[in-house]
Amino acid sequence: MKQMNKNFFVKTHGLGNEYIVLDGKNITFELTQKAITRICNVNFGIGSDGILLLVDSNRADIGLQIFNPDGSEAEKSGNGLRIFCKYVFDYGIITKNEFTVETKGGIVKATIEETVNNKAKIITVDMGQAIFKSDLIPTKFETPEVDNVTIEANGKSFDVNCVSVGNPHCVVLKEDLSIDEIKKFGPFLENHEMFPNRINVQFAKVINRNEVEVLIWERGAGFTLASGSSSCAVASVMKKKGLVDENITIKMQGGTLKIKVDPDFNIRMTGEVREICSGILSEELIEDTNL
Numbered sequence: 001m002k003q004m005n006k007n008f009f010v011k012t013h014g015l016g017n018e019y020i021v022l023d024g025k026n027i028t029f030e031l032t033q034k035a036i037t038r039i040c041n042v043n044f045g046i047g048s049d050g051i052l053l054l055v056d057s058n059r060a061d062i063g064l065q066i067f068n069p070d071g072s073e074a075e076k077s078g079n080g081l082r083i084f085c086k087y088v089f090d091y092g093i094i095t096k097n098e099f100t101v102e103t104k105g106g107i108v109k110a111t112i113e114e115t116v117n118n119k120a121k122i123i124t125v126d127m128g129q130a131i132f133k134s135d136l137i138p139t140k141f142e143t144p145e146v147d148n149v150t151i152e153a154n155g156k157s158f159d160v161n162c163v164s165v166g167n168p169h170c171v172v173l174k175e176d177l178s179i180d181e182i183k184k185f186g187p188f189l190e191n192h193e194m195f196p197n198r199i200n201v202q203f204a205k206v207i208n209r210n211e212v213e214v215l216i217w218e219r220g221a222g223f224t225l226a227s228g229s230s231s232c233a234v235a236s237v238m239k240k241k242g243l244v245d246e247n248i249t250i251k252m253q254g255g256t257l258k259i260k261v262d263p264d265f266n267i268r269m270t271g272e273v274r275e276i277c278s279g280i281l282s283e284e285l286i287e288d289t290n291l
């Protein structure tokens with residue numbers, strides 16, 4: 001394992017969905033909501049779609065806490081998990097190709113599929129089973145599942161389909177996708193009164209039985225170029241509706257992810273991750289997180 005300096009960070013992206021990784025044992029400050037928003041801010045900090053914090057686990061090989069740029073904690077993140085797995089593998093914290101990671105949204109199994117110069121490139125994560133029960137997602141709907149239920153957001157009606165893949169998602173099927181539309185209505189769907197923990201939002205267009213195009217509005221982050229858990233959510237909803245087969249390519253603004261949904265709705269996600277940079281958080285930035 002490489003010896004890392006205090007406040008060492010790595011910034012990595014999965015299809016343009018970028019995360020800063022920190023080791024909880026290696027930082028000299030408290031990762032408060034203020035600290036998270038400051039570090040993730042592109043003007044005052046490094047700029048990121050979130051922070052991944054390495055923590056101990058006594059149930060898995062390693063533990064992960066996931067934070068959105070608004071400082072809220074997410075139960076799971078698909079790109080976040082692949083990015084975190086690359087970090088622990090590349091920096092010698094985990095030395096095997098298959099290992100388990102504990103998140104707030106469950107324990108997942110990760111496999112390093114492909115390496116380049118001994119660094120992880122393609123990673124598969126078994127994301128667990130999709131949950132369609134309204135109350136477990138959670139939503140406030142009284143129907144057992146939220147399948148094509150019409151709700152109003154900012155004066156417009158949307159037919160929503162909800163699912164949890166460890167974190168909550170709301171999928172809207174569309175004939176045409178518009179970035180302006182998801183940016184305009186995403187915040188209202190995210191914060192809709194029927195979603196007590198807020199929700200991640202996807203507008204999705206089925207291209208054929210193996211391809212779906214998706215735009216994403218993330219809880220606590222806003223519009224992002226890609227999302228792993230959103231891809232899993234969309235694939236599960238489309239599979240349940242009988243619109244796609246078992247193997248689905250999800251096309252997003254930042255690139256594509258391969259998702260497999262088995263007959264019991266167990267989800268497997270495979271995709272690339274790339275490190276952007278690494279360094280030491282400046283004392284001046286850390287001082288700023290306490291202001």
Ligand SMILES: N[C@@H](CCC[C@H](N)C(=O)O)C(=O)O
Nearest residue numbers: 074077078079167227228229
């Ligand atoms: N970008 C992520 C999702 C991150 C968490 C999400 N914003 C939430 O609050 O649930 C992904 O790739 O899955």
